Amino acid sequence: MNSLKAVHKLGLIIFIIGFALFLSMFFLGEYELKEDQLIENIGKDKYELIQEPIQTVLSTTYNSQFTFISELKNAFSAANDKLKSYYEISSDKASEIAALSENNTYKADYINKSFSESSEISDWQLNQMKSYTSWMEGRSYESKEALQKELEGVIANVNASIIGNKGFSNETIKNTTFSLIKKADVGTVATNPWMWLFLAILLPIIGSALYLLPRLKLQKPGIKNDGTFHNALKSRGWLGMLVGAFLITFYIFLYFYPSYMISWVQMVDPVSLLLSGNPASQWFLYGFLYTLAILVMGVRMILKYRHSKYQMIRTASVMFFQLGFAFLIPEILVRLNQPSMDFKNMWPLDYSFFFEYRLDNLLENGTLGIFMLGWGIALFVLGVPIFTYLYGKRWYCSWVCGCGGLAETLGDPYRQLSDKSLKAWKFERISIHSVLVFAVVMTIGVLYTYFSGSSTLAGLNTYDIRAAYGFGIGAVFSGVVGTGFYPFMGNRVWCRFGCPLAAYLGLVQRFKSRFRITTNGGQCISCGNCSTYCEMGIDVRWYAQRGQNIVRSSCVGCGVCSSVCPRGVLNLENKDPKGRLNQPSLLGNDSFGVNN
Incomplete structure (x- = not known):
């Protein structure tokens, strides 16, 4: 046992050394x-x-x-x-x-x-x-x-x-x-990129593995949340503030000052040359680090939830889609002189899908390009309503989406920080649907300009609308706030308050879907675990106490509420849409109907 704890601590030390080397590269050019x-x-x-x-x-x-x-x-x-x-x-x-x-x-x-x-x-x-x-x-x-x-x-x-x-x-x-x-x-990074890739990337990964793997022996299967709200990393403590500050700073440099990240970009140059044949850019660096974060923290997620087959398969799914569809396939397509495309991403999350340079690139690449265009359109026109009807929005938000994948893996330590208040819920509904409307208006303007050649629609400059969306939503909201605020507001800040695709999926799920979370109110002991660890800010316990189905449009079907329930009160189900709403509420051993 002592040897396992020693390995656990050694892993943490190695990770800290590797991460310090990663930061030091900022000054080595x-x-x-x-x-x-x-x-x-x-x-x-x-x-x-x-x-x-x-x-x-x-x-x-x-x-x-x-x-x-x-x-x-x-x-x-x-x-x-x-x-x-x-x-x-x-x-x-x-x-x-x-x-x-x-x-x-x-x-x-x-x-x-x-x-x-x-x-x-x-x-x-x-x-x-x-x-x-x-x-x-x-x-x-x-x-x-x-x-x-x-x-x-x-x-x-x-x-x-x-x-x-x-x-x-x-x-x-x-x-x-x-x-x-x-x-x-x-400098040393430009002349020795493979060495620095090992020191600054592989070394922290080795440290993470040594830190995580002993948990298989040190802890029995099951979720251990002891001391979560007394943890400096997980409860808005000083360590969490440092992590948040680092993430916010990283995104600010990525979007607005990429020239200062050159040493990091130089480090991943060999990887980019192997995959696509092109030198690395700041966006390749971002995709590389993004994918690594999901893979490494995905292993942590699997170890933590290894008592739940659903959680293990779901985590493996987001790891697979991020590595294959979001990272490797687009780079390989570039090497084959084909248009780069993340086949799992779709409008309106991929808000630039209808930009003229994207459309021209696809149309100029013959059959494959036209297929990609058709695939992208079919995904949000047919895929969203069909799959959301069958499985709820979880088919995308919790199993496929890269944003959701990062939130579920890297952001898992912060899921309990989501605001469950009624005020937050009211703001959420206004915020996320406003972004959806903004995305629709922007896309209409983009398509109008593409087909008409005019940049003015209803007195508004369509390029100005596009630029405002790209800066305010595409960079600041989804990046700086959406990820940087994990340690402050929970891991689904973007998904909950800003993602236009989540809003679209949620509308379908709320009104026409087979998915629901059923509750056995008679077994609920009101421990509050379900509400505490709901990343979307849903007060799950309120529904469980009343035996009410949970059909909220914001629910991403991650299933953690069910995994942390000690009594098996909650169950994720896909059944006949009839009966999703107007379920009876329990009062002791009796029930009474609720009419909407």
Whole structure:
């Protein structure tokens, strides 16, 4: 017994050492940017623009990625400032063009007269002005002052477009900086990725295995929740706060500052090259770590719930779908020069499914691409209502979904932190259905733009709606909050309050499904385990005490409430839809009907 405990502690020590090495990689880069690397990345024309301000960077070796990134961004900013001063159109041109007008009517010929000098700058200015004023041709104004004001607005828009057309936009700087830092990195991680993959990834996995496996001998089968609410990791203690802070910080860097994660990306480069033949990006790193988290914590889940066949099979299912369908198959498809696709993901969770670049990519890839498009549409049009009718939303949320898989494995230690209050339930219904409506409106706008070519629908810019959804829901809600808040609000924050697919599945489950959780109220001893460990914030005990079926739209059918019940009161069933609702409530040995 003592030897098993020693192995248990050794595993924890090894894990901590490996995780510390993982964090240390954040500071181990060494960067030497070469001129040919810069030209290859941004092109000869733009290199001439940035050549002067970038000279200091090209002649310096940096040991700090923070300094290197700062110097790179300063060089891009200086190049943009130089570009703006070179191409900017003076607002005086507005009065000059307006003065040429006859009867306060605008004509393109006035621009030709104003921009009469023959030079590259004037040619570009001339073409931009003509493009931005084409809608004004032949239009009459009340006065020259009114025409001048309109032209001043046009000139302001042209000047604002300079960076996008000629220079380095914020998005371009973000992507270019990431690519340049990756190429310029000559540090220990870049030169020894396999070694660091072992030290920072495999070592923690070995430590986790040594920490988890002794539980097979140290604990008998069955769930042990002793001291859960006195545990610093599981009850919003200092350790849980650190874990939450790390997860939130990780997602912020992933979505908004990926350039600072280069050493981690370098570490998984060999794995990406083996699978897809392409260098790793921050998204490959994310998928790699995401999959590992589900696999390692999935083993923990199986050990913890090894008394329950349902839990073991369900956990194995999410591990299988994440590893195969979400991680390996998309990478292998890329190696085969086919469109990458996670066949288990679907709209509206996969909110970019109908974006033009996705549709064009699928349609341009012949039979397989068209099949993928049809599969994606059939999955949410036919798959959701059919399978949810037969099995409830658990067929996806608890057996297939990657978000649910991470919540059930990595997030399992925090399931008891979900808010069971009526206030939380009311907010949940408003929040999750609002996101669903947002997703539908955004997708309608995307499809309208795709088929019509117009970016304006009902007075709204469809690209702005898409960008707002991507930032607010796709990044902040589902990532930063959805996962980062596990130690604060429980493991199903995203699934409960934000996932539009969960909302869609829930609507079907609530009103047309064979699935329900039946309760034997006469056996309930009101211990409260079921409610405590319900990750979706359902007060299961309230239903159990009354012998009422649980048919809540939010229920993901994870079955943990049944697994933690000491009396076998709860049972997950798929039966005839008749009788799901209006079940009698128990009062002692008697029952009385309840009418909705």
